[in-house]
């Protein structure tokens with residue numbers, strides 16, 4: 315309904331259920347919904363999210379009330395469902411506010427929500443990245459969204475058939491979010507350099523790794539746009555490090571314990587910079603879920619640790635390295651002109667078969683950005699598509 319109250323955000327809140335009954339104590343509002351569900355809201359949550367200009371900035375939609383601006387012991391005096399379906403609440407500090415029923419329902423606690431789990435893969439089952447038609451994705455936001463969701467879920471996803479165009483890579487990446495620069499610049503070209511500051515700039519085989527483990531938080535996403543490739547060899551070698559780690563959790567628990575707890579330091583070896591980052595190979599959250607990996611065999615600094623820790627950490631690193639090279643886990647494919655490969659740099663290990671540099675050309679551009687930008691764009695694109703569907 316168009317006359318419903320505004321909400322403290324810019325999201326769409328479809329009204330799929332109506333509030334049919336209200337009850338309250340001094341500090342809690344209970345709402346019963348038309349599908350029989352019920353939800354509860356603390357008075358302080360409602361009060362600080364009240365859609366009035368003194369509480370939420372009507373343009374920025376950010377809170378402009380500090381917790382100390384709200385009376386201690388604030389209580390709910392009364393509550394009623396209005397004819398338009400909004401839920402009106404009167405507070406003891408004199409404020410009366412009406413809340414959007416779609417918003418109230420959407421922010422309610424109905425128990426632990428299922429967080430979308432990453433889709434783990436081994437190369438033997440998933441030999442190629444999920445792939446989408448590039449020109450179509452650039453025209454059609456629904457296809458663009460499918461590409462982004464595949465990147466989120468699989469940690470690797472490809473656009474194919476893109477034209478060869480200066481600036482196209484940055485144009486596509488900035489449709490998602492800002493570029494995150496690095497000591498390799500805003501954009502880099504994978505080419506052979508006479509004095510390389512990374513083995514990436516040679517034609518040698520490259521063992522699977524993440525880039526920039528030398529940063530406090532390594533870059534979350536990497537995009538490789540192949541503009542030309544007539545060389546022999548040089549296939550991309552990708553591994554789902556989450557799959558490797560989960561397999562080690564069950565099959566090699568002692569090594570897994572080292573991977574999540576022993577801290578390695580990484581240092582870049584450039585002449586003009588000295589970046590250092592440290593962390594365990596496998597990062598986990600408070601619930602033990604894997605949230606990232608910091609794995610790169612060729613940028614490890616000497617492990618400063620008691621020798622018994624060195625012993626177990628080296629064994630575990632070797633075991634991880636062996637799995638990462640195992641053909642069961644490897645996704646191996648050729649970079650074809652017009653491909654734009656996106657991958658989660660903190661999940662999908664990437665490597666390269668060596669290639670014959672003579673008699674062919676190889677021109678691949680790369681850019682980094684971060685995971686947050688991907689998640690934000692997925693949410694905002696979905697919101698945009700919902701709004702378009704409504705009109």
Ligand SMILES: [Fe+2]
Pocket residue numbers: 514523524525664
């Ligand atoms: Fe790399």
